[in-house]
Every structure is written in C-alpha cells, then in structure tokens.
Amino acid sequence: RRTPASSHRAREMSSHACARPARATIVVAPRLGRSASAPRIARAHRSTRPRATSTSAGSTSSSSEADASRAPYVGPPRVVILGGGFGGLYTALKLDALTWPDASKRPVVTLVDRAERFVFKPMLYELVNETMSDWEVAPTFDDLLEPTSVHYVRGDVTAVRTGDEVPFADGTTGSSGGGTVELASGESVEYDWLVAAVGTASAADAKCPGAKDFAIPLSTLEDARRLAGAMRDVEAAFETDRAAGGDSPGGDSPGGSGASKSRKVAVVGGGLSGVELAGVVAERLAGKASVELFASGAGIMPESPPGQRDAARRRLDAAGVTTRAGTRAIRISEPSSGSPAGVTSGVPSPPDARIASAASLTYAEGDFESRTEDYDVVCWAVGQRVEAPESWPFPRDRRTNKIITERTLRVRGHGRVFAVGDVARVWDSPSAGFPGGDAPTTTPNAASPPPDRFDVLPATAQVAFQQADYAAWNVWSSLSSRPLLPFKYQHIGDMMVLGKTDAAVALPVGDATLDGPIAAALRRAAYLYRMPTNEHRAKLATSWLEQGAELAAKEAPGILKSLGVPLPDFLAPNNNRP
Numbered sequence: 001r002r003t004p005a006s007s008h009r010a011r012e013m014s015s016h017a018c019a020r021p022a023r024a025t026i027v028v029a030p031r032l033g034r035s036a037s038a039p040r041i042a043r044a045h046r047s048t049r050p051r052a053t054s055t056s057a058g059s060t061s062s063s064s065e066a067d068a069s070r071a072p073y074v075g076p077p078r079v080v081i082l083g084g085g086f087g088g089l090y091t092a093l094k095l096d097a098l099t100w101p102d103a104s105k106r107p108v109v110t111l112v113d114r115a116e117r118f119v120f121k122p123m124l125y126e127l128v129n130e131t132m133s134d135w136e137v138a139p140t141f142d143d144l145l146e147p148t149s150v151h152y153v154r155g156d157v158t159a160v161r162t163g164d165e166v167p168f169a170d171g172t173t174g175s176s177g178g179g180t181v182e183l184a185s186g187e188s189v190e191y192d193w194l195v196a197a198v199g200t201a202s203a204a205d206a207k208c209p210g211a212k213d214f215a216i217p218l219s220t221l222e223d224a225r226r227l228a229g230a231m232r233d234v235e236a237a238f239e240t241d242r243a244a245g246g247d248s249p250g251g252d253s254p255g256g257s258g259a260s261k262s263r264k265v266a267v268v269g270g271g272l273s274g275v276e277l278a279g280v281v282a283e284r285l286a287g288k289a290s291v292e293l294f295a296s297g298a299g300i301m302p303e304s305p306p307g308q309r310d311a312a313r314r315r316l317d318a319a320g321v322t323t324r325a326g327t328r329a330i331r332i333s334e335p336s337s338g339s340p341a342g343v344t345s346g347v348p349s350p351p352d353a354r355i356a357s358a359a360s361l362t363y364a365e366g367d368f369e370s371r372t373e374d375y376d377v378v379c380w381a382v383g384q385r386v387e388a389p390e391s392w393p394f395p396r397d398r399r400t401n402k403i404i405t406e407r408t409l410r411v412r413g414h415g416r417v418f419a420v421g422d423v424a425r426v427w428d429s430p431s432a433g434f435p436g437g438d439a440p441t442t443t444p445n446a447a448s449p450p451p452d453r454f455d456v457l458p459a460t461a462q463v464a465f466q467q468a469d470y471a472a473w474n475v476w477s478s479l480s481s482r483p484l485l486p487f488k489y490q491h492i493g494d495m496m497v498l499g500k501t502d503a504a505v506a507l508p509v510g511d512a513t514l515d516g517p518i519a520a521a522l523r524r525a526a527y528l529y530r531m532p533t534n535e536h537r538a539k540l541a542t543s544w545l546e547q548g549a550e551l552a553a554k555e556a557p558g559i560l561k562s563l564g565v566p567l568p569d570f571l572a573p574n575n576n577r578p
Helices: 063-069 086-097 141-145 221-243 258-262 272-284 306-318 461-479 517-529 534-562
Strands: 024-026 078-082 108-113 151-154 157-162 179-183 187-191 193-196 200-202 264-268 290-294 322-324 327-333 359-365 371-375 377-380 384-386 403-405 417-419 424-426 494-499 502-506 513-516
Touching: 078 086, 078 187, 086 108, 086 141, 086 461, 108 141, 108 187, 141 151, 141 534, 193 461, 221 377, 264 272, 264 371, 272 290, 272 306, 272 377, 272 494, 290 327, 306 494, 306 502, 306 513, 359 377, 403 417, 417 461, 494 517, 502 517, 513 517, 517 534
Parallel strands: 024 187, 078 108, 078 193, 108 151, 193 417, 264 290, 264 377, 290 322, 403 424
Antiparallel strands: 157 179, 179 187, 200 384, 327 359, 359 371, 494 502, 502 513
C-alpha cells in the first residue's frame, strides 16, 4: 500500500505571476512501482526534502543554478500532458496502463492543469438541476490518479519553449527534441514528449458585448455552481412573489401560476448544449419561471440528426419553452432600473425583487428593430475559444486558432509534440498547405457524423476519448521505434439530456433515435462506462443505484403515464392502503 508520504501529492501552484520569482524547475522523480511513496512533485518553497542544486530526484533549482551546474538529464523519458480534460486525462491514464516491454522506455507521465478537478462536462447539467453531487461529476485529480503512476502538477501554463529549432523551406521552424513548460508561478516542467490537450473555454464576449460579465455559461464546475445558485434564487423569488400576491402581473403561464410570469430565464444558443440547458432549466423551474431559447435562423440543433432534433423539440414544447428562432444577441447589460427582472411593462416593484443574476438582453429578431428585455438569468451557450495562447510555438489554423496536426495527431513540424481534443485541428493532406484559407472549419455544435473531409470533426467528448487512445499509442510507438497510427474517427452516436428522466440518444444507424426514460438510462450507463477509472466507476455505480431506487419510487407514476402503461394500484397517488 502507498505510505503516508504518498498523500502529499501535487501542491497548488501559486498564480501570482505579477511578481516573477527566479524560475525553478520541477524535477519529477520516477517511481519504482505503483506502490512507491515518492511525492508527485517537489517544490522549492514547500519541499519536505533538503534543498539541492543537483538533479537528484525530487529537487528543484533556480534557473541560474540550473544553467551553471545541472548536468544533462539522464533517466526515463518525460511525457508532459497539458490539460486535464477528456483528451489529456485519458491520454495520461492510457499511457500508464500500456505495457512497456523495455522497462527503461516506460515514461514518467506528468499531467498539468490549472484546476484541482477533472470535469465530466456532458454531466454538468446534473449539477444545474442538483440531481448529482460535485464528486460524481467532478472528482479530484488526486483521487483519480491515486492508483496510478501519473504525476499531477497544478498550475497555469504561460509558455511552452522548445529545446531546439528546425528551420523549414517555407520560413517556419519546428522542433525535434524536448523543451520546457513554464507556469505562472515562475516554475517550469521539462519534457521530452509533450501532449497539448488544453481544450476550449467560453468565448462569450467575442460574440456579444457584456456576455462575459452578465451571462452565465456552462463550461466549468464553477459555471454549474453559479447556475444552480441562480436557479435557487429564482425559486426563492417566485415564492416571495407568491407570498406577496404576485399573481397579478402575470396571468396564465405554462406552469399554471401567474406569479411565474414575472420570472424569466433566457438561454442564448440553439445548438445541442443550449437545447439541453433549456430543457433542464425548464424542468427545474416548471411553474415558477418561463424559459426562452434564442436560436439562429436555422432553428434548434441544425447539425443534429432529425430524429434527435424532433425529440428535443417535443420536450421543449411540453416544458413550455418559448423558442425564438432567427434571433441574435446584440448586447447583455445590467437590468433596467425600476422593474424586476423579467418584467418589461414597467410594473413598480420593491428594490429586492431583482435577484443577483438579473440582466438585460438586447436582441434582434430577423430584420426587425432590436428590443431589450430583462431576465432573472441569462444563460450563454454560444461559441468557444481555444485555450492555447498564440505565443506557443506551434502552427495554427488561421480561422480557429487550433493547433495543426498530422493524421497521427503529431503537431506538424514538431517531432515530439502531439495535440488532442478541441485544441487540435487534424489536417489530412500534407500537400494541401496549412488550413485556414479555403478549408472548412470545425463545427462546434456538430452532433451528426462529420463529412468526408477528415479535418472536420465535432467538438465533442467522444472525439477526445478516441484521440486520447491514439495519442497514447503513438507516444508508445515513438518510444518503441514503431510506426505511428493515423487517427480514424468512429462516430458512435450522440446523447443529450432533456430532464431528470428524459434524454434523446441518436444511434449511429440511419436516423434511429431513442428518447424518454429508456434513453436516459442508456445515457447514464454509457457515461458510467466512460468514467476515467475503475475506482470512480465503482463509487458512482453504488451511488447511482441508490439514487435510481429513490427516483423510481418518486417518478414511476409519471414515467408509466408517459409510456401509456396503466398505473398499478400500489403506485396510485391517493392509495391509502396500509
């Protein structure tokens, strides 16, 4: 078993980049086995070992000392993975699980991420409707990596510097060896092989002024917590409205209460994620707030299979969601003064009627003039930006800023660097030149199988899953002097959540689509299978079985009714039998 020393894994890197300390190098010590007790990283300012200036295991040194006295690195290959999302974490786990015939070639794998938790993004909606806990959707890297040999460093990557430059005829340069990853703390991590898997983040302000400050996206654990808190605020405000006689301004509403008319939620974005979010929010706030979904002229989910799109439309209609197709958000700002969020008629209200997340949304519908309305919550589900800074020395797609890779996922011109997931732009033809001119771009909300053009891939978790396997194998192949495998995407269908017991699953066969409780159960089972480790999978299975039993007892009457199955006497709501 691991000794107590092993519990002192990755300490949080300081993020105060304004006061640049003398740069130190984190030297990750190779462990002799999975039960070895060496710390995951060593830190100069919080080390449990004596300070050292040499490259002994677990030591750090300043940049000047390193330049003067450190000998060339001699040891197992060092693989550094930037980003702990689906692409990065799963690459690390796959590398750790592979068999290495030559023990000297087994690499020291280090995962670098700014957060302390891995986030299973397709299940963030379960945090919004609060049917799951944080640990289920976002386990810590410490817990996930405990049974492995993977090291974890928490920190913000500020720069990547290659150790050499290889000039090319077109004036660009590449690299053939390792390099250094610099962190905002002033420390650095050296690598022999690098995997870039930093993914994407919300690009709200690039699409709409004020969106970053006044709208709430759903991309991170913190976003999900904010949205869940905003939903609680709306629910509390509804109860306050009702207690104060708030039925008067509203009239009828889909939920049957006039008080809900004064509470409104906007979801901007008609793609897959926007529709999922609208469905989840509408279910949670049923009868307490109205939900409006703003979509482009193409309507909702234009890239999705027709069967899945139809299932989603039926669910939105049943939940009373108002879909505003052909609209575009122009600006999001502070809510208007003198009226609570959601009320556009200027009805007087007390100062505390507005909740903290309230905002004004200015939008244009078709060719009509713009109009501004107040909402209690504005959810943002449009646009993503690549997290890799342009200063990183890798070729980029001019349109998307993604890192250009060969079919093997190796970055073009860099022999020891790979890129996976949303940050990678796989380019098929070496003779076609760099993409970004006439080449098509990645469609961010694509859910149906991509076109024949190899570089057009949907920005989904299943692409990152599959690329992680190829990246890990190709690093293994490179270290074992084997040929690299070209990545081939296998579309295996699409899953979307529409409520606690409702989902729509597009199967990879024709236009076959499952929806309702059966699809929800299939989605849960598929995601359980895709969880990163067996240990986390076992904990989740136990938790979900308990939740399923409770939910079945509570939701069974409604589910059976939706399926057209007669309700047994013992499930009847008014059954008073002993």
